[in-house]
Amino acid sequence: MKLDPISSCAACPIRHRAVCAECDARELALLAEIKSYRTFPAGAPLAAAGESLDHFSSIVAGCATMSRTLEDGRRQTVGLLMPSDYIGRPGRATSPFDVEALSEVTVCRFERRAFEKLVRELPHIASRLLTMTLDELDAARDWAVVLGRMTAREKIAAFLVSLARRQAVIEERDGPVGAVALHLPLSREAMADHLGLTIETTSRQITALRKDGLIEVPGKREIVIPDFEALALETGDDGDGGVIA
Amino acid sequence: MKLDPISSCAACPIRHRAVCAECDARELALLAEIKSYRTFPAGAPLAAAGESLDHFSSIVAGCATMSRTLEDGRRQTVGLLMPSDYIGRPGRATSPFDVEALSEVTVCRFERRAFEKLVRELPHIASRLLTMTLDELDAARDWAVVLGRMTAREKIAAFLVSLARRQAVIEERDGPVGAVALHLPLSREAMADHLGLTIETTSRQITALRKDGLIEVPGKREIVIPDFEALALETGDDGDGGVIA
DNA sequence: CGTCTTCTTGAAGAAGGTCAATCCTCGTGG
DNA sequence: CCACGAGGATTGACCTTCTTCAAGAAGACG
Structure with a gap:
């Protein structure tokens, strides 16, 4: 651009x-x-x-x-x-x-x-x-919860949920509901570095979420979330403290 | 007070x-x-x-x-x-x-x-x-490195190092060097929650650092760091990106 | 002196990391 | 057009670290 x-x-x-x-x-x-x-x-x-x-x-x-x-x-x-x-x-x-x-x-x-x-x-x-x-500070603190306490599966879910929310803001749409298509701007390695995981664990958990029907993976950099709320439940966070970013 | x-x-x-x-x-x-x-x-x-x-x-x-x-x-x-x-x-x-x-x-x-x-x-x-x-944001991001990538031992060391630095600021002393005495304002459980560990792992790593001579533990809430620089080396971070807080 | 809480230590198990092989996917060149 | 190669992604087998569950020690306090 x-x-x-x-x-x-x-x-x-x-x-x-x-x-x-x-x-x-x-x-x-x-x-x-x-x-x-x-x-x-x-x-x-x-x-x-x-x-x-x-x-x-x-x-x-x-x-x-x-x-x-x-x-x-x-x-x-x-x-x-x-x-x-x-x-x-x-x-x-x-x-x-x-x-x-x-x-x-x-x-x-x-x-x-x-x-x-x-x-x-x-x-x-x-x-x-x-x-x-101040917003960035809240987001950084939210992310500390993900890094410190979530399992690998929850980390992946939390990341996809947060990415979907941010893309909605950027494209000036409403917050994500129902089925959501997502383009990943990062490689698996960059995702792993963001989540405090290895690339192998990241890959395995994406596969696991796919096999459980929570996401579809039409391409390496493409994710479809058929039911956004269902994926959000996988994060273990009830979200009452604010949006995870 | x-x-x-x-x-x-x-x-x-x-x-x-x-x-x-x-x-x-x-x-x-x-x-x-x-x-x-x-x-x-x-x-x-x-x-x-x-x-x-x-x-x-x-x-x-x-x-x-x-x-x-x-x-x-x-x-x-x-x-x-x-x-x-x-x-x-x-x-x-x-x-x-x-x-x-x-x-x-x-x-x-x-x-x-x-x-x-x-x-x-x-x-x-x-x-x-x-x-x-802005300072808090930098500190929160520094902490993300601790939570996401450090081992239990490094987390404990990083926490003690950061606490010593903050106490020095509060008491308007110079940055810590050499031998430093430290009062812990937190219980083991609160430390564990801060570090993304369990209370047992926290306790074990404190014991390990003590046995290695990197810290002394005169009381449950008291820590003595005989050689601040040696402990700082245990964090795996060379510290070139700013002070961990 | 008992009781409660907090901390420490031990043993066993699980989650995730490490090492290694294989698989795509896509671009390049024969 | 198809073979080849490179980089990223996936999968498998094994191993380390940390957690979990359980028991005991050390203070603190009535």
């Missing part, structure tokens, strides 16, 4: 969910002056743990992982970045995690210093950034 | 780290008008998942856990709240998690509506809240 570098924010697919969501026309004009688009191919690094990160970027299109790799090679993905999610933060010049494009990724970005100035001077930016960060 | 309800913010132990840290004298006076202190005994619930939460509270003294319990009783702690940490958020009337006092806890709190007004009208509050939330 290519975007015209000077295209209007009005046509931006993440206009109403990204860090600019609360901005008015005047503020958007200020942003447009200093924003720039950049596209990365699948597999490209968008940031590296411990390295400098000079921009604050919002994902416009595509999908990326945020992860850390331990000295001996064990990797844990700590966030799956989808359109409207951001990379970087005001007040810090290095990234604590690796960020890697899963598919071709287009970002809308600001030079760090300039963005810090925006956060200081435009309350609509600061306010939206706070809301998004 | 009891605090005078009308005591001056100037003498507050979390004055320079809490959500009010960036406020000037004039702003503190505004806060003082609407703040109230409340103390909870050990074991008391400060919030319940799915229930309404009418205040934004900062922990002044004591320690609490933030957790979720699955339908079948499995529990995962998603955050260990220490002085200066906050409970609640602007724009949301219910808590996504249970919050429970581990020791006697004193909080400084604001009625939710009043706090939302503060966030809107005092940029120093909004800015500090954003910084704290």
Whole structure:
């Protein structure tokens, strides 16, 4: 997906969910002056743990992982970045995690210093950034429950349920009910890293869910959930604490 | 620990780290008008998942856990709240998690509506809240690495290392080096819930670390780390991505 | 001094990891 | 058009780690 570098924010697919969501026309004009688009191919690094990160970027299109790799090679993905999610933060010049494009990724970005100035001077930016960060914090804590206490089967189910919910938001549909088709933006290996499992266990549990009729697997990167509520029951979580993301 | 309800913010132990840290004298006076202190005994619930939460509270003294319990009783702690940490958020009337006092806890709190007004009208509050939330998000993501990829032994080591670091911050000392004494604010069960382990595995790994000379255990709630760096090496993380909290 | 709670230790079992072989699927080139 | 090869995915066999179930020790407290 290519975007015209000077295209209007009005046509931006993440206009109403990204860090600019609360901005008015005047503020958007200020942003447009200093924003720039950049596209990365699948597999490209968008940031590296411990390295400098000079921009604050919002994902416009595509999908990326945020992860850390331990000295001996064990990797844990700590966030799956989808359109409207951001990379970087005001007040810090290095990234604590690796960020890697899963598919071709287009970002809308600001030079760090300039963005810090925006956060200081435009309350609509600061306010939206706070809301998004609080939401991300809740999501990260929800994910800790998945990583710490769920079985392999439940982890797979929880991941598919959360992915279906996020795709619904991105495509501006209602929350998933009944039968849902899902495209997986990750390989089995990336899923395993996200779930704290091995690739073999991930594969086996997908097969098990398929044999139990809870999912169909028409292609390696395609999942059909015939009954969303039934799959959600497999997570062991009654969901009263908020949406898992 | 009891605090005078009308005591001056100037003498507050979390004055320079809490959500009010960036406020000037004039702003503190505004806060003082609407703040109230409340103390909870050990074991008391400060919030319940799915229930309404009418205040934004900062922990002044004591320690609490933030957790979720699955339908079948499995529990995962998603955050260990220490002085200066906050409970609640602007724009949301219910808590996504249970919050429970581990020791006697004193909080400084604001009625939710009043706090939302503060966030809107005092940029120093909004800015500090954003910084704290971004830090919490990094910490939650760091913890995901512990939960998802570390062994039981590494989890215990990572927890003790992170606790030592946080205690140093709270007591306004330098970061831990060499020999460090540590008071555990949690029971073995609470530690297990935090680490995604059983209480038995937690106990066994503490014993193993003791037998290996990496820690001493003078009391059930007391740990001495004779060589902080040696224990940090047991976490398998080289720490280049930021402090684990 | 008993009783309750918390912690520790032991033995057995299960879940998931490791190692290894095989299978797709798709792109390439003969 | 079809054989070949490479990368990812699946499956199988075995093994390690952690959990489960059970019993006992150590404090804390009336």
